Amino acid sequence: MTTPLRLGIAGLGTVGTGVVRIVRQKADLLAIRAGRPVTIAAVSARNRDRDRGVNLSDYVWEDDPVALARRADVDVFVELMGGSDGPAKAATEAAIAAGKDVVTANKAMLAHHGQALALAAEAAGRVIRFEAAVAGGIPVIKALTEGLAGNEITRVMGVMNGTCNYILTRMQATGQGYNALFEEADKLGYLEADPNLDVGGIDAGHKLALLAAIAFGCQVDFASVALEGIQNITLEDIRHAADMGYRIKLLGVAQMTGRGLEQRMSPCLVPDTSALGQLEGGTNMVVLEGDQVEQIVLRGPGAGMGPTASAVMADVMDIARGARLPTFGQPATSLRRCQTASSATPAPYYLRLSLLDKPGALAKVATLLGEAGISIDRMRQYRHDAVTAPVLIVTHMTTRDALDTALGGIGRLDVLSGKPVALRIETV
Numbered sequence: 001m002t003t004p005l006r007l008g009i010a011g012l013g014t015v016g017t018g019v020v021r022i023v024r025q026k027a028d029l030l031a032i033r034a035g036r037p038v039t040i041a042a043v044s045a046r047n048r049d050r051d052r053g054v055n056l057s058d059y060v061w062e063d064d065p066v067a068l069a070r071r072a073d074v075d076v077f078v079e080l081m082g083g084s085d086g087p088a089k090a091a092t093e094a095a096i097a098a099g100k101d102v103v104t105a106n107k108a109m110l111a112h113h114g115q116a117l118a119l120a121a122e123a124a125g126r127v128i129r130f131e132a133a134v135a136g137g138i139p140v141i142k143a144l145t146e147g148l149a150g151n152e153i154t155r156v157m158g159v160m161n162g163t164c165n166y167i168l169t170r171m172q173a174t175g176q177g178y179n180a181l182f183e184e185a186d187k188l189g190y191l192e193a194d195p196n197l198d199v200g201g202i203d204a205g206h207k208l209a210l211l212a213a214i215a216f217g218c219q220v221d222f223a224s225v226a227l228e229g230i231q232n233i234t235l236e237d238i239r240h241a242a243d244m245g246y247r248i249k250l251l252g253v254a255q256m257t258g259r260g261l262e263q264r265m266s267p268c269l270v271p272d273t274s275a276l277g278q279l280e281g282g283t284n285m286v287v288l289e290g291d292q293v294e295q296i297v298l299r300g301p302g303a304g305m306g307p308t309a310s311a312v313m314a315d316v317m318d319i320a321r322g323a324r325l326p327t328f329g330q331p332a333t334s335l336r337r338c339q340t341a342s343s344a345t346p347a348p349y350y351l352r353l354s355l356l357d358k359p360g361a362l363a364k365v366a367t368l369l370g371e372a373g374i375s376i377d378r379m380r381q382y383r384h385d386a387v388t389a390p391v392l393i394v395t396h397m398t399t400r401d402a403l404d405t406a407l408g409g410i411g412r413l414d415v416l417s418g419k420p421v422a423l424r425i426e427t428v
């Protein structure tokens with residue numbers, strides 16, 4: 001009962017500091033729940049002198065995270081440094097080689113090296129847990145790996161980058177453009193050190209690839225995620241989509257199709273009345289669909305000290321209690337190399353065109369859509385300004401290939417001003 005579980009924490013930024021706080025402040029509660037004390041043996045970070053507002057004097061300080069990972073008095077290496085390669089990966093590999101379990105919040109490292117790390121850990125009889133890597137405080141890895149273990153997962157979907165959702169919902173609420181709200185997000189400290197990880201959809205793409213691996217028993221394959229960021233979303237589209245009853249979200253979708261595994265992270269329209277449509281600010285939402293459970297929706301904070309440290313502690317407590325789950329919910333040797341679907345599942349699309357005021361302009365557009373086999377569900381034309389009129393079209397279900405064929409033809413007409421915008425409407 002009294003053998004403590006001893007942590008070695010590498011990385012004392014927001015999340016690492018939050019973990020230290022929980023271990024210190026909730027020591028009794030954790031010990032009762034785990035049936036053994038959870039303690040910190042040693043810590044490591046780049047800057048020893050920074051005041052982090054927590055007392056670190058009880059712990060051995062290691063400058064080198066690899067040395068920390070190898071310490072004999074560390075049972076679990078808690079990797080909170082970040083970065084797909086470099087010290088995080090080196091220290092994680094060292095920890096596994098030294099017979100330690102690993103808890104990490106590092107989505108980039110696992111998205112790129114998850115299969116190799118999982119194989120190494122399982123061959124050594126160790127576990128790697130990563131609840132904090134996906135959707136911050138939402139226990140989505142547990143939900144998928146444990147709660148839905150009796151389901152065949154049919155689709156995983158969600159808003160998994162709070163910064164993007166913050167920017168998009170603030171555009172809608174304030175009428176300010178993308179650039180102004182990017183700066184606002186920056187001032188609030190929401191952006192990653194490399195903002196392209198957020199607004200380019202990469203951070204959310206990493207998370208989706210990890211969920212897809214668990215959901216579909218595939219080797220994690222981030223390179224196959226079709227990625228598109230939010231940088232080109234305009235206020236006009238936010239407003240026009242709202243007029244048609246939609247919200248624009250950076251939405252991740254993973255599903256297994258007859259053509260292979262489809263993984264997309266891109267701006268999509270969702271109905272404004274749906275749970276995803278109503279998700280405001282920096283909050284995350286993950287929708288899990290299984291053949292038995294149908295659909296469950298998880299909503300919560302996707303970042304921040306408390307929520308992310310909470311997720312790290314969920315993994316620490318699992319290990320303290322003796323749970324030995326494989327990294328991706330099944331032995332890494334049994335994960336398949338899944339074929340990538342070469343095109344997205346058909347969907348309705350939203351089109352915005354700026355049409356010149358010429359007789360027959362609209363008819364020509366409709367003809368080209370018809371010739372590509374695309375049926376129009378709804379259409380709205382606004383008044384002309386001096387020269388052009390915005391036209392919004394919602395299509396029935398179609399393929400992206402058919403749409404691109406039609407858009408190619410429409411682009412060659414002499415009735416357009418600027419480039420048409422085409423966004424997928426996701427059925428949620």
Ligand code: HSE
Pocket residue numbers: 160161162163164190191192198203302303
């Ligand atoms: N930068 C992420 C977000 C949190 O904005 O949701 C860490 O993945």
